[in-house]
Each structure stands twice: as C-alpha cells, then as structure tokens.
C-alpha cells in the first residue's frame with residue numbers, strides 16, 4: 170500500500186515515470202523492513218525519504234540500485250527491470266570517508282562519473298574535461314580539486330560525491346543523507362544543485378534525509394517509513410501528528426513554527442542525527458511552489 174496519490178499522480182510533475190515499484194517488499198531473514206510499496210517517481214520529481222533509524226531507507230535505495238533483491242514485487246527503471254550498475258541511476262552513498270592512501274585526487278573522483286561512452290561514442294577528452302570543470306565549479310570544489318581525497322574534510326568529500334553522481338547525466342538520482350557533514354551554506358549549495366538538475370534534465374530524485382527542512386521548498390512528496398509501515402504523499406499530507414502517530418503506534422507531535430517542521434516524540438528522537446528539530450524559511454505550503 171502507500172502511494173496515496175495513486176501510481177500516476179504527482180503534485181507538480183507530469184513527466185514520465187522513471188522508476189516504478191509495484192507491491193515491493195523487502196525482508197532480511199525473518200524481519201520485514203517494509204512491504205507492499207507502490208511508488209512511481211516521475212522525471213523532475215523530488216521525493217524525500219524520511220523515517221526511523223533502521224526502518225529500511227538505505228535498503229530501499231540499494232534495492233533500486235539492484236544491490237539487494239526485493240523479496241517480492243517488482244522494480245522497473247525506464248520501463249525495464251532494475252539491473253545492477255545502471256549508469257543512468259546516480260547514487261550519493263551515505264557518507265564514507267576516503268581511506269588514507271587512496272591515490273585519487275578530488276577531480277579524478279568526479280571524472281570517474283563522467284560517461285566516456287555516451288551514445289556508444291567516446292567523449293572527446295576536451296569535452297570530458299569541460300564536463301568535469303563545470304561539475305567542480307557547481308559544488309565549489311575548485312580550491313581543492315587537485316588535493317588527494319584522503320586529505321579532504323567530510324563535507325568536501327560529500328560535495329564531490331554529489332558532483333560524481335550527477336556526472337553520468339542520470340535520469341534518477343538516489344541520495345543517502347547527502348547533507349550530512351555540510352554546514353548550512355553548503356547544505357543550500359548541494360540542495361539547490363540537486364533541485365536545478367532535476368528540473369533541467371529532468372531527473373527523478375529520491376533523497377533520504379533526517380532533516381526535511383533544508384529541502385522542504387523542493388519536495389514534491391514524502392515517503393515516510395516507520396515500524397514496517399509506509400506513507401506517501403505531499404509533506405502536508407504526511408507530516409501530520411495524526412499520520413505519524415498512527416505510523417509509530419504512539420503519540421507523535423508535528424509542530425510547524427516559523428516555517429520549520431519539528432517532529433517530537435518519535436522513538437528515535439535520541440539519535441544524534443535524528444534531526445527532528447527542523448529549520449526552514451517560509452511556510453511549507455508557500456515553499457512547495
């Protein structure tokens with residue numbers, strides 16, 4: 170169950186569905202993470218994935234990447250069954266710092282993402298260089314583009330990972346907490362880059378985050394996972410006290426104040442980056458365009 174707006178509806182996007190999940194269920198052993206998920210993500214649509222720790226948000230992205238198999242149901246990308254290693258799916262993994270001794274420089278990481286064989290023909294070197302330069306500029310990485318990855322801060326590495334994920338001109342972008350380690354200014358830089366890219370290309374975005382506020386103005390729909398249950402809808406439909414209380418099976422309060430959404434009372438409130446004290450400017454309704 171779940172896609173409350175129906176498989177074809179989307180509040181602000183009428184592009185084609187790039188991703189379709191039908192009756193999808195994911196189990197690890199005896200444990201069902203989530204079940205009966207129906208979801209269409211359309212070209213240009215921004216879907217935020219929120220939920221409790223361990224509810225299966227990262228695993229959902231991995232299922233879409235073909236890295237873990239669905240226990241039942243189907244997942245299709247551009248009308249075809251999901252296959253591992255699809256270059257048209259960009260992925261920003263949950264933050265992992267580069268190991269000491271990784272011989273890559275910042276710009277090499279981005280270059281790895283640039284598709285050297287678009288439409289079956291290798292891109293000329295000059296064109297590849299220009300693509301890398303443009304991406305480095307977009308994430309403001311010029312000052313450290315020649316530094317070894319292992320010498321960069323978590324936030325600097327994170328910006329490069331986003332650039333790399335966009336380099337292959339994806340039709341679908343999967344981001345697993347891409348704003349972690351970024352200060353407020355760079356949270357805005359990265360969110361706006363994702364937002365601009367999804368409109369320009371257009372590409373569908375699935376964006377796992379513990380804090381919706383930095384992206385609230387961009388979000389078309391929210392997919393909320395908790396206790397094995399799922400709710401999908403606009404932020405106004407899902408981020409409500411009654412909806413989240415039902416989902417968690419205990420009282421949860423959603424407070425909207427000065428354009429911020431604050432969720433109080435979820436069992437994982439104590440998690441260090443639960444991020445339920447959300448900040449944003451403008452009211453959610455105003456922001457959603």
Ligand SMILES: Nc1ncnc2c1ncn2[C@@H]1O[C@H](COP(=O)(O)OP(=O)(O)OP(=O)(O)O)[C@@H](O)[C@H]1O
Nearest residue numbers: 197198202220221222223224225226227228229237
């Ligand atoms: N390959 C696997 N085999 C068995 N269990 C797994 C596997 N991958 C993940 N899990 C378990 O599935 C649960 C969900 O993990 P997942 O990383 O998807 O959660 P999450 O919602 O992204 O959590 P968080 O908010 O803490 O990042 C966890 O309990 C995890 O230990």
